[in-house]
Amino acid sequence: MKSRFSGTKNLITRRDAIKGIAASAVALTAAPGFVRYSQAQSSAPIKIGFQAHRTGIGAAYGRWYERTTNAAVKLINEAGGINGRPVEIIVEDDGTDPKRGAEVVAKFASQHKADLVYGTLFSHVVTGSAPTAGELKIPYYVVSEGFHVASGKLNRYVLQPGITDVRSQVVSVAPWIGANLGKKVTMIYPDYAFGYDHRDYFPAAIEAQGGEVIAKIAIPPTESSFTRYLPQIPAETEVIYHVMVGPAVLTFVKELGEFYGSNRPELFGFIDSLEAVDINSPGLEFLDGSHFWEGMPRYLQDNASDAEKFYRDAVGINADGASVADPRDISTAGHMFGCWETLYVIKQAMEASGYRGPEDRVKLIEATEALTEFKEGREHPQGDKIFNGKNHQVYGHQNISKLEGGKLKVVHRTAIEDGLYDVEADYSTQPF
Numbered sequence: 001m002k003s004r005f006s007g008t009k010n011l012i013t014r015r016d017a018i019k020g021i022a023a024s025a026v027a028l029t030a031a032p033g034f035v036r037y038s039q040a041q042s043s044a045p046i047k048i049g050f051q052a053h054r055t056g057i058g059a060a061y062g063r064w065y066e067r068t069t070n071a072a073v074k075l076i077n078e079a080g081g082i083n084g085r086p087v088e089i090i091v092e093d094d095g096t097d098p099k100r101g102a103e104v105v106a107k108f109a110s111q112h113k114a115d116l117v118y119g120t121l122f123s124h125v126v127t128g129s130a131p132t133a134g135e136l137k138i139p140y141y142v143v144s145e146g147f148h149v150a151s152g153k154l155n156r157y158v159l160q161p162g163i164t165d166v167r168s169q170v171v172s173v174a175p176w177i178g179a180n181l182g183k184k185v186t187m188i189y190p191d192y193a194f195g196y197d198h199r200d201y202f203p204a205a206i207e208a209q210g211g212e213v214i215a216k217i218a219i220p221p222t223e224s225s226f227t228r229y230l231p232q233i234p235a236e237t238e239v240i241y242h243v244m245v246g247p248a249v250l251t252f253v254k255e256l257g258e259f260y261g262s263n264r265p266e267l268f269g270f271i272d273s274l275e276a277v278d279i280n281s282p283g284l285e286f287l288d289g290s291h292f293w294e295g296m297p298r299y300l301q302d303n304a305s306d307a308e309k310f311y312r313d314a315v316g317i318n319a320d321g322a323s324v325a326d327p328r329d330i331s332t333a334g335h336m337f338g339c340w341e342t343l344y345v346i347k348q349a350m351e352a353s354g355y356r357g358p359e360d361r362v363k364l365i366e367a368t369e370a371l372t373e374f375k376e377g378r379e380h381p382q383g384d385k386i387f388n389g390k391n392h393q394v395y396g397h398q399n400i401s402k403l404e405g406g407k408l409k410v411v412h413r414t415a416i417e418d419g420l421y422d423v424e425a426d427y428s429t430q431p432f
Contacts, residue, residue, distance in 0.1 A: 045088035046081070046350070048073075048343075049108030049117040051129065056096025057221055057245070058122045060276035064332040065119055065143065066091065068339040071314045076343065082350050090114060098128025105129045109136040115358060116346070119143055119339060123193035130154040137432065139361055141346060143338035145169070145295075147197045150393035152425025156432060159368055159392040162342030163295065163335065164385075166197035168419035171205045172398045173268075173293055176412050178209030181266040181291070182238025185211060188229070189243050191218040198243050198270075213241075221245065226252050230259045243270040250277055250284070257286030267291065271298070271334040271401075271408075278330050280406045287403050291411070294399040296382045297321075298333040299407050311340060311381035320407070337382045344379035345371070345387075362432050368392075369428050386416060391425040 050069055053062030073087050081087055090112050094101040101120065108114040116139040120126050123146035130148075133140035134155035142149065142160050147167045149160040177185070185206055189195035195218060203213040215234050219226065225248075233240065244252045253273065257264075267290035279287070297304075298321030300312065315336070316324045323329035345368065353360060353367035369389030374380045385396040395416055401408040 043085060045086045046083075046355075047088050047090055047112060047114040048346070049105075049112055049114035050089050050091045051094050051101060051104050051108070051117055051120045051125075052091050053096040053121060053125070054091075054093035056094075058096035058125075061121050061332045061335060062093075062096070064276070064336045065121065065339050068315050068336040069119060069343065071316070072340045072343045075314060076347060082347050083355060094120070094125055094129075096122050096125060098124050101125040101129035102132040105132040105138070105140065106136060109138045113358070114138070115355075116141060116361070116364070118342065118346070121145075121335065123148060123197070126158075127154070127193055130158045133157045137361065138358075139365055141342050143335070143342050145335070145338075146194050147201070148193060150391045150423070150425060152391060152427065156365065156392075156427040156430040159365070161345040161368060161371070161387055161392070161394045162340075163338030163394065164396050164398070164419060165393055166194065167201045167421060168393075168395055169270075169293060169295075169398055170198060170202040171421055172414040172419035173400060174202065174205035174211075175209050175418070176400055176414075177239060177241070177268055178206055178211045181268055183209075183211035184234075184236055184238040185213045185241050186215040186217065186233050186237040186239070186265075187213055187241045187243075188217045188219065188233075190221045190245055192221055194245070195243065198241075202241065219244065224248050224251065226255050227259070230256065237265045239266045239268055240264075241268050242273055244273045245275075249273045250281060253287060254283040257283065260286075269293070271295075275332040275334060276330050278328070279403060279408070290403055292401050292403065292408060293334075294401050294408065294410070295334045296337045297399055297401060297408065297410055298331065299409070301410050305376065305381070307376060307378045307381040310378050311337065315340070341374070341380050341382065341385075345374070348379075365432075384416065388423055390428055391423050392427050395419055 052066055053059055069089060073089055077086050092104040092107060094104045105117050108117050117133060118141045120142045121144050123144055126142050126144045127148050134157045140158045143163050145163055145166050147165045148154060149158055150165045189198045199216055217229055217232050219229055270293045300319040317331045318324050321331050321333045349364055349367040353363040355364050371387045374385045376384045383397045385394045387394045397416060398414040399410045400412040402411045
């Protein structure tokens with residue numbers, strides 16, 4: 001039987017071979033404007049192609065992914081850039097569409113001459129774009145959550161070092177659901193790759209707690225009304241596990257409330273269902289008392305670290321997780337931290353490998369594969385994480401929050417170990 005995190009010892013050995021990672025990192029406390037571009041062999045910028053969901057069903061995420069990216073790059077450049085060179089973000093809209101996503105990756109490689117591609121969220125766009133990244137041999141750092149990277153089904157040029165995957169998330173929260181909410185679960189999820197990850201891995205996780213999934217309801221992501229699906233929920237359901245995404249999530253919750261009235265099962269949702277949505281919107285009263293998974297809390301918690309507060313201030317979100325400039329503009333706080341953290345992983349790997357340009361892309365990937373852990377701090381405000389260089393996936397803490405009084409309060413935080421599983425993929429054995 002393989003260990004739950006096989007290959008860690010070998011990873012540490014490779015990391016030891018690339019000494020000086022920590023020493024090469026430039027402290028975030030460097031005075032603003034203190035740059036050292038002149039020390040680099042080249043003052044040409046490092047070009048990062050940001051594959052953004054500016055339009056399509058991922059637009060709300062794309063907007064906040066872009067804001068988070070800009071905030072992180074501003075700080076990186078003020079602290080001297082990467083290897084003494086400034087970082088330039090080049091944005092292309094993929095329309096949250098897989099075909100267009102592949103075209104955008106090709107454009108970054110051939111037209112923009114980007115050093116790497118970064119930032120993609122929606123799973124179907126990642127899986128549609130990854131083959132192009134492999135064919136053109138351009139590193140592709142995604143911020144997607146899907147299990148597609150960790151599964152080994154993509155290629156060595158695709159990495160996810162800044163946000164945990166769905167399989168890890170569901171494995172870590174299932175014990176709490178089974179112990180606190182109920183054993184008989186109906187799942188409602190989007191009918192594409194991201195939803196399939198929940199469908200494929202939550203049932204076994206809840207069964208390990210003595211529970212069972214008694215119904216699985218897949219809904220097309222383009223659906224605008226859900227009334228015809230709700231009668232499929234079995235009467236004996238104790239917990240509805242919902243993970244809807246896209247612009248119709250508000251309609252989904254309202255229709256669910258109308259269907260049940262005051263006599264509903266327990267609800268456990270992934271915050272994906274309400275990212276960028278005001279929890280106090282009319283019609284959402286139905287959610288009061290329900291629970292949500294959050295990657296990073298939307299609402300500033302009483303025990304928030306100084307690193308988290310620094311990050312929130314830099315990105316420009318208030319204590320309620322809304323834009324400081326416009327309180328009506330609700331963030332995608334549960335996911336967008338992954339952009340910030342991924343950029344700092346890229347910086348760390350570029351400095352460890354002495355990255356100079358596209359000719360060093362292989363060195364960049366090898367240096368990323370050699371990383372094993374990230375300590376909580378300004379570069380990693382969501383918390384400590386461990387990275388597996390074999391399946392190119394990071395593992396961290398998860399939060400379970402309860403909605404009460406119009407705010408989400410964290411009631412449980414998982415350990416990193418809770419989300420580990422048997423790793424079978426090993427991209428490091430693949431040729432470049």
